[in-house]
Amino acid sequence: MASENKKNLAKKTDSQKEDFFQKVFKIVAEIPYGKITTYGEIAQAIGLKSSARMVGWALNSTIGDSSLPCHRVINRNGELTGKRHFRTPTLMREMLENEGIEFIGEAVNLKKHLWKPPID
């Protein structure tokens, strides 16, 4: 039966999927003050370099968790794509500006503040 197969595939290994979250959390938590990084860089550090989407998805679980600087994670263009998931759409930019992040229009100055996570 195919259904039996599905169980094995969907389940994978309970520990494995948590590892994905742990990596994202760890990296984001390591972003230094006044720096930012991109979904792509994090995805690459985790090993899912082709799926920056998963980083944002994992970050969704951080909503309400003030101990994680999710406002320092932006997209490849420096735009605050995740701002709409914050309590207020302006909060993300305000937090970054408060840390000394330089903005160019609606995007941050990647060249100046981009921080690349260590690839473990």
Added chain:
DNA sequence: CGGGTGACTTTAC
């Protein structure tokens, strides 16, 4: 298993 969705990225027009 299969279809839908998403805080992304890249290429193409």
Added chain:
DNA sequence: CGTAAAGCCACCC
């Protein structure tokens, strides 16, 4: 500048 499409992986139903 803009929109479209494909690729990507994990979650949910």
